[in-house]
Amino acid sequence: MKTLKKTFKIILFTLLSILGFTIIYVLAVLGISKISVNEDVVNPKEGIEIYLLSNGVHTDIVVPVKNDIKNWSETVQFQHTKGQDTTANYLAFGWGDKGFYLNTPTWADLKFSTAFKAASGLSTSAMHCTFYKRMKEGELCKKMTISDIEYRQLVSFIENSFQTSNDSIQKIETDAVYGKTDVFYEAKGSYNLFYTCNTWTNSALKTANQKAALWTVYDKGILCHYE
Template structure:
């Protein structure tokens, strides 16, 4: 499938326009800074993913615990089944993914540091969530893995040598249901107040920054109150 440069620009323009209107989160809607668990939102240019404490997610997901050895961190993301899995995918695959994706893919991989390689420090954003939010988030991730007739996941890509696991995902990837909107669903499952239609990494990250900043403010206030107590 070949698209003209004009069509490529048109598709990207639509993606930038359709970001929706976001409302600033209220204090009452944001989990407390000491909610018990912290996840990190990763931004890789136009793509977003989630970074977990390794034990937090592996202790809750039997599927990932079976496929991944223990690690300090586990990175999880979602994307088009052809473009996302290939390290050297051509631009044409990215364009095809927006208009004629065959199936989605979910990525899960071990990481040794936060931020992991390829992510700038300012693009790793901490978000505190509750234990219930963590349980719901991991359940959302597990539901995103497609199973075959025997109840086993469908693996994609070169599994033995690749540091990540790629699974065929549930759902349908498109311009209007992309990696960033999947992340929005994940954050909402974690009971974080992400509002509006969010199709770009910037729109997701900007809302998450407001939540993270509010949690930091709440943490600072609580510390000041504790210090002022007789």
């Protein structure tokens, strides 16, 4: 009887601990994401145009394929995509969990093992790069103009997010791409409950001295600062 009571207490304590953590986590996510960083930034009228792009869950940073500061097509090559279309003008970068990217094309394909590894930080990460011919501003696509100095800082942040070998980024050889204009590369770091794809984007915006959340894990935590 004593053993049964002890077991029950352990189970109850574990459940209450999980519930308590979940409540604190959700409150922190909702609260801290509302705290602005660089809220009073004044963007130049002329400069380099970049975009914050969301699909409703995941966010990317979009930059020009080529300008006087950086020619991204020398790093993220058109030939690495299925379409090999060299007419693109923009390149989107999205950091995220490798398992999610490669093994979960839809939410119906999500496995518990993939979700657990991602949440716990036990899996590796990948950089998803997508070429676009044009960008259209809207509720989920925000344009901003930044200075050369800010763009150089952003370029450095993105470059440092890739894993490299002999000074070259490492393409992930897979057919698990989303279309003819995207490609995956090995990335640094691990996705977890406190550092997600949107946290990476938020950090990129901070690096470029743009409006961002103090901390966020979801896309609305960034987009709310651009309403």
